[in-house]
Amino acid sequence: MVDTYQNYVDGEWRDSETGETFEVTNPADQSDVVGAFQRSSSADAAGAIEAAAAVEDEWAETPATARGTFLRETAKRMDDRAEELTETLVREEGKTRTEAAGEVQRAVDIFYYYAERAKDYAGERQEPSTTDQNLYYVREPMGVAGLIVPWNYPIAIPSWKMAPALATGNTLVVKPSQDAPNVLRKVFECLDAAAEETGVPDGVVNFVAGGGEEVGGEILDHDAVDTVSFTGSRQVGEMIYEQATDSHKRVQTELGSKNPTVVSASADVEEAADVVAAGAFGVTGQACTATERVVVHDSLYDDFVEALVERAESLDVGPGLDDPDMGPHVSESELESTLEYVEIGQDEGATLEYGGERLEGDDYDDGFFVSPTIFTDVESDMRIMQEEVFGPFVGVTSYSDFDEAVEIVNDVEFGLAAGIVTQDHSEANRFVDEADFGVVKVNEATTGLELHVPFGGMNASSSETYREQGEEGMDFFTITKTVYDNY
Template sequence: MADTYENYVDGEWRASETGSTFEVRNPSDTTQVVAEVQQSSEADANGAVEAAAAAQDEWADTPGPARGKFLRETAKRMDQRRDELAETLASEEGKTLSEASGEVGRAVNIFYYYAERAMDYAGESYNPSAQGQNLYTVREPMGVAGLITPWNYPIAIPAWKMAPALATGNTVVCKLSGDAPTVYLKVVECMDEAAEAAGVPDGVVNVLTGSGEAVGQPIIQHEAVDAVSFTGSRQVGDMIYEQATDAHKRVQTELGSKNPTVVTESADIEEAARIVGGGAFGVTGQACTATERVLVDESIEEEFVDALVDYAEGVEIGHSVEDPGMGPKVSESELGTTLDYIETAKEEGATVEYGGGQPEGSEYEDGHFVEPTVVTGLDSDATVMQEEVFGPFAGIMTFSDLDEAIELANDVEYGLAAGIVTNDHSEANRFVDEIDFGIVKVNEATTGLELHVPFGGMNASSSETYREQGEEGMDYFTIIKTVYDSY
């Protein structure tokens, strides 16, 4: 029988006032229930915000090293449960066990990183114009941070929002995605233990499950919430941005994308296919940084397509905890969306070079599996070349020169991650200069990020307000006070 998880509010585990729960199922085998979690309400959300607001002053007054101790103690407990967390993540989200282990390790390191940064992040000193004066800045917490997180990186994304918010003295209210909440609820178990060890006030961390309408909206709209950070779809993100800014809250959104990788004539074909295949089919294409548009020099198109098809053929599909090359889509609706996009591509004239459907076999019958898919023959304005498929999909177009390649790469409304594969560094430099994307990769997959550098998109991929991760992730959760001291 699957375990039932409660919300974590005001330092204790609480059942929702609705009395209702919902099941989280394994996308590799939907007959398996991973957990039951709370179907929370507006009253639950309001209670969590009120608990965070009540604890905020005491937490803000807690010295940075003490806040860092809390994050460090959390990271230690996560590290001790690393294998359990990875298996839980794989079981509920669909990443392979290796991919899940990598994400868990990233989350552990995020907590360790911000534990250290909490000790020395305070402000700056300046040289004043007047003698006998001290001139400096102090960074103070925004207050209560509302965090709305997605299912596709269910431990890393909540970690990279929550850890910098806590390190800088904010209290937090976090709504987890209903598709894959269990792994982070286990992180909250670690935080609960760490809070007792580090003497953290009740109400500093509050985490709930439930629908966006019932839980997310009240968090965003509550007058006690000072900052909102959201990662998810553009449609929802635009709505959240409008509501939060209308209420004069600080807001940060990271949304979808349609990421290109350019393969130039000078590139090594096999290496390029490996880079593109990893970026397109890794984590089942369920990453906002995944490669979906592949722009190939027309002189090497045939050779490259053959190499990418060979790569796709070599991707072993299977149950995530068995650690295959690629796991399932997270849900039936996500699977249906991907298959619908592939059908649309066919209707618009695409040639499916590989994949395009669901794998056959009894081992796939109860899961949300899809084949890695490679298509050719579409123009830049085709639906699947403009809209995010969010599955293991690579649409290939050709270009005649670098001017056209950059023009095609920029020919989308999004702008998160872009890559180029080349053995000509002048091509790489020009691409970096002219591409309108927030992350640029040279001879690397568009997926895969460092935790100590800024992360974020441009254009429709982001609110373009503040970056996440690194020191910039702390900047978002603080406001500057400038002090002129002539005492």
């Protein structure tokens, strides 16, 4: 029998008014049903928004130390349930156990981090230009925050939106992805228990599952929502940005990318292959920071391709619960998209060096598995070098001088994460200066982020309004008030 899970609205677990649900299955084994979730209506979303709006003043006036205590108690409960959260994440999204455990720990750490930051983010005193005056500014919460979150990091990304929003005194309505809602629903169980323990008012946090048009559309249009934060595809993000700004909301979007790694003439080939393989094939390439383009110096090109193919051949692909090197795609549509790009690359004249096929056999037939894919002989203007694939898929091209490498790196509309593998410090510094990307890494995979520094992209990868994570992650959820106090 399939377990049916409810929304969390105004401090209660409740069914949608529609009476309808949708099922989520394990992408490694479609016979394994994770659960049934509410197919909510716009009215359900409106009810959650109104619950959040009803207590926004009370929560804003709650002392920051008390808000931090709420976050800390939530983190403790998440930490206590880390193994359960990890297995839930593996079953619904497909990550390996190791990858899922790392993501769960990151979410716990994020809540602990903002629990401490809550109490020292109130404002700042400034020196006035006259006597007998206090001059200072305070940060106040925006109000109701609508969060629309993705499936690929279904606990970490919601956490780095929810925790700073709550720390700064905002109330929340969160719409999870329909592909992976259960791990976030369990975080709301932790929030519910922590709220009861610490006396947090009903309505401060709300969870509404369902479709983008019904739930997401209501978040974008409802007058009581003050801010909207979205992470997902460029196509959907641009639509959300336009719709939310038309409704006069503050908007933050983090979208896709086509991330490069340069392998310079001074690089160690084996190290470079390790860095690229980690960035391209980790989490099945289903990360907005995943490496999809490799730009290799002519002198190393053949040796690098050979080394990267060796890395791909050695990967153990299988169900995430078995903790292999790489798990499945999250859904059949994502798998089909990757396979379609394999056909596109071949049609464009690139060489399929390795992989690019759906895996079949006893361990694979009920899941969405694909082999890691490497294309060579690619040109920068090919679709497989311009469009995000969002799978374990990488194209390798060559360059002869550093200016050419930088030109290829920047020859995309996106700009999220870029890397270089080099032992030339001058070259590394030039790359940091000239790469038009929000995150630049030297001798490290493009994936992987510290939680206490700003994160976000440039160009088509972001709305370029506010960054996420760290102290800047709190800026989006607050507005400043400047005070002139004459005495």
